[in-house]
Amino acid sequence: VKLFETIQEMGHQQVLFHHDPEAGLKAIIAIHSQDLGPAMGATRLFPYQSEGHALHDVLRLSRGMTYKAACANLPVGGGKGVIIADPSHKNDSMLKAYGRFVESLKGQFITGQDVNLSPPDLKKIRSETDYVVGVEEIAGGPAPLTAAGVLLGIKAAVEFKLQRQSLEGLKVAVQGLGNVGSSVARLLAERGADLFISDIKTDVAEELADRYGATVVSPAEIHTLPVDVFSPCAMGGFLNSRTISQIQAPIVAGAANNQLESEQQHGQLLTARDILYCPDYVINAGGLINVYHDMIGYCDQKVMTGLNSIYDTLLEIFDKAKSLEITTHEAAKQLAEERIRQSKTQADRQTSKPLAYSA
Ligand code: NAI
DSSP states (O other), rough: OOOOHHHHHOOHHHHHHHEEEHHHHHHHEEEEEEESEEEEOOOEOOOOOHHHHHHHHHHHHHHHHHHHHTTTTTTTTEEEEEEESOOGGGHHHHHHHHHHHHHHTSSSSSSBOOTOOOHHHHHHHHHEEEEEEESOOOGGOHHHHHHHHHHHHHHHHHHHHHOOOOOOOOOEEOOOOOOHHHHHHHHHHHHEEEEEOOSSHHHHHHHHHHHTTTTTOOOOHHHHGGOOEEEEEEEESOOOHHHHHHOOOOOEOOOOOOOBHHHHHHHHHHTTTTTTOOHHHHHHHHHHHHHHHEEEEEEEEHHHHHHHHHHHHHHHOOOOHHHHHHOOOHHHHHHHHHHHHHHHHHHHTTOOOOOOOOO
């Protein structure tokens, strides 16, 4: 890996490596940007194939957090933490050592829960640092709000692409029925959508199909259905040359992070196939909006305003992509960068300090 070249190209401010052999901790924290405020981003524990894979993940996810926060109009920057470990080796001393690593950054990085970490794990991290959010899962944790944001994104996309106001009878294929996907399915069912659902855990899919009158589809086929919307709510990197050529839906709108295997190539392929893609970090910002408000003091009304902005921002991105003849992914990136520039200019004018967090 050409580390410094990569960091420069992706625009990271700092990448920190931490090794505590006694605690069995190998972790990386990437701070992409603090231009809008302290870097926020959840921590993922994962048995990465190699340290290079971990680094690639943390660099890409932290940059995504910068764009996510900017598109959601939140005064925070982007960061991410990864712990390289098998989930079965997770233990208190490892989590506490990670907490000390986070604490050493003195609030430049605020973290929460991602893959393979639970609220009780966060409590252990929190015992060593104040810079942790989501410990108490206020308002049910981030997933319900992520799903609510995805629903708003689907509405915006359907309005823009299909000129439809109602979700009644809309055919939607939901891939992945975990915390977010199951809520997306529920919200769509409540609005009368015609649902096709899939999960590698077939019992989960069958149970939800009974509850919502949905049709279960095999994981190998869910993205190939002739529906109005394909909603990827499972793992990242699903949109690649093979899968995109099989998609028949005119809209891709789901919660999964890092959906495009290659941002440029596969963003362009979706556009070339006339498929409207809702950029992942814009449509799935509901969870970040939730944890941000959890951090500053929860206010339902402000959270709802933040959530509704996902709908407006997506429409702005679709218009921008159409008029500039660029991909929606590129339009979202440009919008985020514009918002960061504007906010920096305003801050320079007011010579105000960035938001400081102290728990
Ligand atoms: P989860 O782990 O609860 O659910 C994922 C589900 O996808 C599981 O039920 C799993 O069995 C299923 N799955 C995995 N591979 C599959 C495949 N090939 N086909 C069908 N199903 C498959 O995760 P969660 O929290 O629901 O998140 C889903 C996605 O949304 C992830 O990519 C996550 O990074 C992203 N996301 C989640 C947020 C949240 O608030 N939880 C916030 C923003 C993004």
